[in-house]
Amino acid sequence: MEKQGEKKASEQSTGGRLLLFPMPLQGHINPMLQLANILHSKGFKITIIHTNINFPNKSNYPHFTFEPISESLVENEFEGSSAADIGNVLILIKLLNTTCVDPFRDCMVRLLSEEPVLCLITDAILVFTQAVADKIKVPRIVLRTGSLSSFHVFHAHPLLREKGYFSMEDYKSEAPVAEIPPLKVKDIPMVFTHEEESLHEIMEAMMKATKAASGLIWNSFEELEQSSLIDIRQDFPIPNFTIGPFHKYFQASSSSLFTQDRTSISWLDLQKPESVLYVSFGSILTIDKGEFLEMAWGLVNSMQKFLWVVRPGVIRGSEWVEPLPDGLLEAVRKRGHIVKWAPQQEVLAHPATACFWTHTGWNSTLESICEGVPMICSPCFGDQPVNARYVEGVWKVGVVLENGLERSEIESGIRRLMVDEEGKEMKRRMACLKEKVNLCLKQGGSSNQSLQNLVSYIMSL
The missing domain is CATH 3.40.50.2000 (Glycogen Phosphorylase B;)
Structure with missing residues (x-):
């Protein structure tokens, strides 16, 4: 097990720089920073672009460069760490995807003027980053921080909507969803607030931007979600890399936004x-x-x-x-x-x-x-x-x-x-x-091989 931020002495440094941009919520920041450590251990230089909401503790990552962007979120609409429900999360997602466009583009242009960049890796939900990346001609790879299984369900939203699942009176129904076993009706991600339409819009935008990306990274392993991976590869015919579980590559370390009680x-x-x-x-x-x-x-x-x-x-x-x-x-x-x-x-x-x-x-x-x-x-x-x-x-x-x-x-x-x-x-x-x-992370294991493929792919972009 490698120490955080170190790489094997025998491993040749790639020397290229990667830009990583996480969604500013605990469950999204953690895997992005874990991925950053994994890629740093393979010789890449890492820059973390971040908003002023829930920004990471830079002192824990002296081996990274951090670049803040000044988004103009309205504080009374969303207070960073107090996101209490899916409605608030949807508000945050909408605000990020509108207020971050210009400051993110300006940040990217400045960074590119200082040093060549191999690629940009962003959270799947930050859909605006695809258009910016296309315009300034930087390959974008998507990190999806959830399971392949749930992403497959999100991708099926239009079909489920067409079939009438979102208009069912009994949204807590135990009835099976025939199109996506083993789901029950009550398992379908729904929002029973004024943000319901926003959910569909966000899902549609996320799928469109992901399909336009240069690749897709998963914090999962092939043996766990093999059937979902088959479906994802058909729906998203771009290179898919199942290199998880990210946190097992290094000894336990914290990127928590909260103080841990020992x-x-x-x-x-x-x-x-x-x-x-x-x-x-x-x-x-x-x-x-x-x-x-x-x-x-x-x-x-x-x-x-x-x-x-x-x-x-x-x-x-x-x-x-x-x-x-x-x-x-x-x-x-x-x-x-x-x-x-x-x-x-x-x-x-x-x-x-x-x-x-x-x-x-x-x-x-x-x-x-x-x-x-x-x-x-x-x-x-x-x-x-x-x-x-x-x-x-x-x-x-x-x-x-x-x-x-x-x-x-x-x-x-x-x-x-x-x-x-x-x-x-x-x-x-x-x-x-x-x-x-344990087996998937060892030499020749599925995640180990997928990580090698990802490194080679990034170097070929």
């Missing part, structure tokens, strides 16, 4: 092997007070140990854990440990961690697979329901809480994975996936 690890050190449920719903999702209390009761009633990440602001209208009444708070602390943020990769790799209750964002899902930890899934929006359905229905390494956050179902789900025989079977299947991760 007591997570010291508390886990005191617990028995495979005895703890890790609970974290990521960096964006918010819940109401009632849902929070149901989570607490479900955790307590399960009679299992748990490490619970309660991000400040995750409970709407509350600062932190003050909605917990004294008696329930005492019961929670008796069985569990609450932190504001945790070093997730270390937590999942810890011998005491048995199971992960997650929102099934792709980074969290992939990190759990890499450590062989079965999942309890509570998806909310975007790609999360698709990821959750694959966890349960395709890979069979977890369960979906189908009825939201309800204490009896939470308790049942926890016991299914941590006590019952069903959970042991999932653990065995997870161990097989974990081994496939």
Whole structure:
């Protein structure tokens, strides 16, 4: 395992410069910076272009050059790290794709006047970058930070709309989506706000810009999503590179926008092997007070140990854990440990961690697979329901809480994975996936070979 930012002495430096531009949300910044480290280890010089929202900590990356662009986002329309739902995320995406065009173009022109650039790598959702790249004649490669499976569903939006799925009255229907098994109707990414039309527009623009790109990079591995990769290659006949999982190329390092509580690890050190449920719903999702209390009761009633990440602001209208009444708070602390943020990769790799209750964002899902930890899934929006359905229905390494956050179902789900025989079977299947991760990264493995192909491809542009 290489140290971050270093490359093997025997590896010849390419010497060329790459420009990378992440979407400024935690779940998008992390994989872009991980990709930057991977490409730097192959000898490329790296420049990170970033907005003034959620910009990365430059001191953690002395081997990169950082170039800020001054977008003019309206603060009262979107406050960077407080994106609470898919509506806010869609607002951010729309604003970025309109206000960043001119400052991004000016930045690119200036950088190109100073030094040749091999290519630009941007998040798939930053669709405006394709037109700019075309105009100044710089090849653009797309990074898609989610799963291939969810991207395939996003690409099918026009078909699903034509079939009437988006106008169904029962949008929480358990009915199967015949066109895309194993999805259920309720797994289709929908938005029941005034931003619904924006979702379709964004999906259409993202697909068009991706098809116009010079290549497509995935934070996944071929053995996990082989059938989806076949479909993607047919729909997007440009070079596809499945080089993930990105975070496994280097020792655990943080590009987190939140301060990590190291007591997570010291508390886990005191617990028995495979005895703890890790609970974290990521960096964006918010819940109401009632849902929070149901989570607490479900955790307590399960009679299992748990490490619970309660991000400040995750409970709407509350600062932190003050909605917990004294008696329930005492019961929670008796069985569990609450932190504001945790070093997730270390937590999942810890011998005491048995199971992960997650929102099934792709980074969290992939990190759990890499450590062989079965999942309890509570998806909310975007790609999360698709990821959750694959966890349960395709890979069979977890369960979906189908009825939201309800204490009896939470308790049942926890016991299914941590006590019952069903959970042991999932653990065995997870161990097989974990081994496939290890093999794909080794010399001759699918991701290793795909990375070599990507390096050669960039050098040929």
